[in-house]
Amino acid sequence: AQSVTQLDSHVSVSEGTPVLLRCNYSSSYSPSLFWYVQHPNKGLQLLLKYTSAATLVKGINGFEAEFKKSETSFHLTKPSAHMSDAAEYFCVVSPFNAGKSTFGDGTTLTVKP
Amino acid sequence: KAGVTQTPRYLIKTRGQQVTLSCSPISGHRSVSWYQQTPGQGLQFLFEYFSETQRNKGNFPGRFSGRQFSNSRSEMNVSTLELGDSALYLCASSQDRERFGYTFGSGTRLTVV
Numbered sequence: 658a659q660s661v662t663q664l665d666s667h668v669s670v671s672e673g674t675p676v677l678l679r680c681n682y683s684s685s686y687s688p689s690l691f692w693y694v695q696h697p698n699k700g701l702q703l704l705l706k707y708t709s710a711a712t713l714v715k716g717i718n719g720f721e722a723e724f725k726k727s728e729t730s731f732h733l734t735k736p737s738a739h740m741s742d743a744a745e746y747f748c749v750v751s752p753f754n755a756g757k758s759t760f761g762d763g764t765t766l767t768v769k770p
Numbered sequence: 771k772a773g774v775t776q777t778p779r780y781l782i783k784t785r786g787q788q789v790t791l792s793c794s795p796i797s798g799h800r801s802v803s804w805y806q807q808t809p810g811q812g813l814q815f816l817f818e819y820f821s822e823t824q825r826n827k828g829n830f831p832g833r834f835s836g837r838q839f840s841n842s843r844s845e846m847n848v849s850t851l852e853l854g855d856s857a858l859y860l861c862a863s864s865q866d867r868e869r870f871g872y873t874f875g876s877g878t879r880l881t882v883v
Contacts, residue, residue: 689867689869689871698879699876700774700862700874700875700876700877701862701872703871703872703873706870706871708869749871751868751871752868753868757815757818757825757826757828758815758872760805760815762812763812763813
């Protein structure tokens with residue numbers, strides 16, 4: 658069994674300040690973990706992925722995430738928020754046994770000028 | 771390289787009708803998954819197909835069905851439409867989802883009146 662919990666449904670930051678979106682997971686197997694971003698009325702776009710290589714993963718648009726097995730976390734960060742980062746973000750866990758992927762409920766990021 | 775193509779983009783149907791949505795995955799991707807997204811329920815997994823076989827299925831009633839063709843294109847069908855079926859339906863394809871994640875289409879916006 659697996660699950661994903663995105664700890665904040667809404668996060669609001671000012672432009673130029675750091676972003677932290679939190680994700681905890683549980684999985685019976687060593688999973689792959691992903692972050693996706695969805696802008697209004699668009700499909701989801703892959704931001705970054707963890708697949709058991711380096712624990713610090715860099716993605717597109719300056720985002721990165723750190724896999725912490727001991728804390729079962731995969732938090733998404735960005736040093737400096739930009740207005741274009743305003744969107745909904747999804748944390749996803751995919752098992753290696755061909756079982757279905759599990760999406761978190763999403764975190765809406767608001768960036769204030 | 772063409773992305774995931776979903777047709778049509780927008781659709782308005784009457785309660786009780788049926789509808790078929792189409793998804794053309796990225797060339798070489800054999801896995802296709804379908805999701806329903808609504809403001810109240812978030813992203814809900816419908817089903818996943820791999821090489822014409824349904825590999826995983828979500829918790830939706832039998833009115834929701836899908837299939838995948840030998841060229842990996844996929845269709846989903848909803849019969850006896852209900853008002854609650856109004857949603858954004860997203861298709862995602864993958865070459866190897868545990869390693870590379872998904873590529874999503876822009877979705878089909880279905881409105882049931």
